[in-house]
Structure formats: structure tokens, C-alpha cells
Amino acid sequence: AKSAGKGRADLCDPELVRVSTERVQLEAALRRAIDDGELRAHYQPIFTVGEGLVTGYEALVRWERPDVGLVAPAGFIDVAEQSDLICEIDAWMLLRACADLATWGRESTSYVTVNISPRHLARARLVEDVVRALEAADLPASRLVLEVTESLGVDEARSADQLQALRTLGVHVAIDDFGTGYSSMSRLHELPADLLKIDRSFLDPERPGWIEALSLIIGSARAVGLRTVAEGVESPAQLALLRELGCDAAQGFHLAHPMPAQAVMELDLPDVRS
Numbered sequence: 444a445k446s447a448g449k450g451r452a453d454l455c456d457p458e459l460v461r462v463s464t465e466r467v468q469l470e471a472a473l474r475r476a477i478d479d480g481e482l483r484a485h486y487q488p489i490f491t492v493g494e495g496l497v498t499g500y501e502a503l504v505r506w507e508r509p510d511v512g513l514v515a516p517a518g519f520i521d522v523a524e525q526s527d528l529i530c531e532i533d534a535w536m537l538l539r540a541c542a543d544l545a546t547w548g549r550e551s552t553s554y555v556t557v558n559i560s561p562r563h564l565a566r567a568r569l570v571e572d573v574v575r576a577l578e579a580a581d582l583p584a585s586r587l588v589l590e591v592t593e594s595l596g597v598d599e600a601r602s603a604d605q606l607q608a609l610r611t612l613g614v615h616v617a618i619d620d621f622g623t624g625y626s627s628m629s630r631l632h633e634l635p636a637d638l639l640k641i642d643r644s645f646l647d648p649e650r651p652g653w654i655e656a657l658s659l660i661i662g663s664a665r666a667v668g669l670r671t672v673a674e675g676v677e678s679p680a681q682l683a684l685l686r687e688l689g690c691d692a693a694q695g696f697h698l699a700h701p702m703p704a705q706a707v708m709e710l711d712l713p714d715v716r717s
């Protein structure tokens with residue numbers, strides 16, 4: 444089918460028809476799944492690098508599909524992002540994550556982070572969704588962190604305004620997957636953010652100059668007052684290096700895998716308290 448040639452819109456291409464039919468079916472199934480309560484929140488603990496205490500939890504969505512099992516975001520987030528479904532998912536997660544964090548300890552200072560898609564970020568509805576979730580859980584704004592990517596969304600005026608409005612409320616903002624998008628190190632100070640999540644590709648020992656790059660990011664972030672969180676820490680050596688470079692926090696399979704809320708409650712880990 445590929446040999447049909449570029450620029451020719453072959454509407455009868457069977458492969459194209461198959462792919463788009465699957466997409467439409469998946470979208471319909473997902474829409475129903477949201478209504479039927481098939482979404483689940485898993486949480487990956489985030490640790491301070493210095494003391495090894497749990498400082499926060501990243502909320503990660505799963506779809507518990509009857510007859511299929513637990514589906515990871517890779518199996519449906521792309522489709523959701525093509526439509527408003529992603530806003531529904533993010534809004535659901537905001538409510539869920541704030542409620543769960545409130546259950547784990549009101550006296551704690553730990554935070555929960557929720558991934559916000561660029562589409563949701565560009566919506567005026569976001570501020571409303573966030574306020575609703577905080578109020579429903581009776582959670583202070585400072586215990587919620589929104590993870591946004593540095594691509595598109597953040598640079599658009601509307602998105603930047605919304606982030607600023609949310610930060611004024613006391614909500615914190617993290618730049619997710621830092622280093623994979625458009626922002627450059629010299630523009631770090633312009634980011635409307637409190638935290639920088641360093642993409643796990645920077646922890647790859649096969650990457651030439653990875654230690655220098657990591658060191659530069661951590662040092663530059665610190666210089667402009669951004670806290671750093673390293674993603675994808677899979678070995679003690681990576682953690683030791685992060686400690687040496689002065690990274691603030693870390694998450695990854697070496698420390699803890701994402702887990703259901705119930706497992707977080709049963710975690711026998713020290714948590715940061717004030």
C-alpha cells in the first residue's frame with residue numbers, strides 16, 4: 444500500500460481504512476471506559492536524593508480493560524490526545540490524585556504530580572478542574588504539582604497565562620521530560636515553573652557527554668531557583684552520580700515502580716514531614 448506514492452490520497456487504501464477504523468473503535472471504547480469507571484491511578488514515589496525520603500508521587504493513568512487487563516498509557520494516550528478525551532482523563536486524574544494524597548496523610552508535606560496534556564493546558568477549563576479537585580479533597584494548592592511538557596503548550600500565551608494563574612493559587616508546575624523539547628538552557632529562567640524533570644535519556648551512560656549534560660542542567664536549574672527531579676533512575680550508580688551533582692530528587696525503577704494507591708498506603712517508607 445505504501446508504494447501508492449506520496450501525495451496521492453488513496454481513500455480506498457485498505458491499510459489506511461484498517462488503521463482509522465481501529466482508532467475510531469479505540470476512541471469509542473475509551474470514551475465508554477471513562478464513563479464506566481475503568482481508569483485507574485498508579486503512583487510512582489519520588490525520593491529526595493540527599494536523604495532518600497519520599498517527597499512526592501507521580502500519578503500515572505492505567506486502563507483496566509475487561510478481558511484485556513491493565514493497559515499502559517502507550518496503548519491509549521495517543522488516541523486520547525487526538526480528541527477532548529485527554530482533558531476528561533486529566534480532569535479525572537486531578538480529582539483522583541488529590542483525593543488519594545489527602546488519604547495518605549494530611550499532616551505530610553508530600554506532593555502529588557499530575558500530567559497535564561498540552562490540549563488541556565490550552566483550555567480555560569484547566570483552572571476550574573484544578574480548583575475543583577483541590578476543594579473536593581480539601582487539599583492545599585501547594586501539595587499539587589502539574590507536569591507539563593516544554594513543547595508547544597508552554598510557549599503559547601494562553602497556556603503560559605493559565606500556568607501563571609495556577610501558580611498564583613499556590614499550585615506548583617514541573618517541566619516534564621526536560622531536554623527533549625524546544626527549550627534551551629539559556630531560557631530556563633523564562634519557564635513558568637518550579638521544578639524541572641530531567642528526561643531519562645540524560646541518564647543513559649551510552650550517551651556521549653551525558654555526565655557533562657546532566658551537570659549543566661542541574662547547575663543551571665539551581666542558578667535560577669528551579670528544583671530538579673531526575674527520571675528513570677535504574678541503578679545505584681546513577682543515583683550516586685545524581686547525589687554528587689546536587690540533583691534534588693529522583694524517581695525510577697531502582698527506587699520504586701509505579702503502584703496502585705493501596706500499595707502506597709502500605710509502603711513502609713519514611714516520608715518527608717515538617
Ligand code: C2E
Binds near residue numbers: 558675676
Ligand atoms: P512520563 O510522564 O514521562 O512518565 C514516566 C514514565 O516512565 C511512566 O510510564 C513510568 O512508568 C516510566 N518509568 C518510571 N521509572 C522508570 C525507569 O526507571 N525506567 C523506565 N524505562 N521507565 C520508567 P507510563 O506510566 O507508561 O506513562 C507513559 C506516559 O504516559 C507518561 O510519561 C505521560 O507522558 C503519559 N501519561 C501517563 N499518565 C498520564 C495522565 O494522567 N495524563 C496525561 N496527559 N498523560 C499521562
Ligand code: CA
Binds near residue numbers: 558620
Ligand atoms: Ca510525567
Ligand code: CA
Binds near residue numbers: 619620640642674
Ligand atoms: Ca517524564
Ligand code: CA
Binds near residue numbers: 619
Ligand atoms: Ca512523557
